[in-house]
Amino acid sequence: MGKNHKNLLNNLEELRRSAGLTQKDLSERAGVSRKSINAIENGVYVPSTVLALKISKILKCKVEDIFLLPN
Amino acid sequence: MTHMKRSLLVFTSGATQIFFALYVLLKIANINIIQLPSEAMFIPGIIIFLASGYLTASYYFGDKKNNSALYDEYTAIRYYKLGAIGYAINGIGIFLIFSTQDYANWSLQTANTMIYQIASFAWLIFGVLLVCFSIGDFKEARNG
Numbered sequence: 001m002g003k004n005h006k007n008l009l010n011n012l013e014e015l016r017r018s019a020g021l022t023q024k025d026l027s028e029r030a031g032v033s034r035k036s037i038n039a040i041e042n043g044v045y046v047p048s049t050v051l052a053l054k055i056s057k058i059l060k061c062k063v064e065d066i067f068l069l070p071n
Numbered sequence: 072m073t074h075m076k077r078s079l080l081v082f083t084s085g086a087t088q089i090f091f092a093l094y095v096l097l098k099i100a101n102i103n104i105i106q107l108p109s110e111a112m113f114i115p116g117i118i119i120f121l122a123s124g125y126l127t128a129s130y131y132f133g134d135k136k137n138n139s140a141l142y143d144e145y146t147a148i149r150y151y152k153l154g155a156i157g158y159a160i161n162g163i164g165i166f167l168i169f170s171t172q173d174y175a176n177w178s179l180q181t182a183n184t185m186i187y188q189i190a191s192f193a194w195l196i197f198g199v200l201l202v203c204f205s206i207g208d209f210k211e212a213r214n215g
Contacts, residue, residue, distance in 0.1 A: 031139035031143070032140055033146055033211055035211050039145050040145075045145050047145075
């Protein structure tokens with residue numbers, strides 16, 4: 001797990017790197033700014049359901065593999 | 072529209088607002104560093120009008136893919152937070168301006184000065200917010 005938001009743990013950076021994508025690549029495919037991806041990875045921002053689903057679709061994994069509620 | 076273009080547009084608008092707001096504030100305080108013709112006071116309004124018109128047109132008629140990144144949810148929240156800070160500062164500032172008036176010697180002249188103080192203060196905060204927004208866009212353009 002990377003840096004986390006207090007309400008949401010995330011594994012986005014690791015999964016993105018595994019998929020061979022840069023933040024820029026992922027942001028373009030998800031239709032958001034690179035800053036959004038960076039903010040999610042650094043636990044600054046909790047994405048909307050739509051964005052979380054888009055990211056999971058791009059990374060070909062379940063939303064729960066990327067995001068997890070803390071305990 | 073791109074992040075860099077928007078950054079330049081918004082920065083130009085913000086910097087112009089700051090310049091003219093400071094000019095008015097200094098003038099109220101009887102500090103005359105430079106003297107501008109009164110017609111020059113239309114410049115910030117015209118710039119804001121043109122910039123906001125261009126931004127609105129690009130939002131509704133521009134490239135959808137670019138716009139989804141330009142106006143994404145994180146950007147919206149960042150702008151909302153900055154806007155909220157601006158409102159708070161404006162509120163406190165206007166409250167202070169109201170509180171520090173000499174109502175015992177109230178006249179049309181002092182009322183006029185207070186209106187200038189409120190307008191230029193709000194204008195200054197608005198300009199600073201625009202510059203803050205533009206810095207975010209510039210970073211996105213540079214690192215993105």
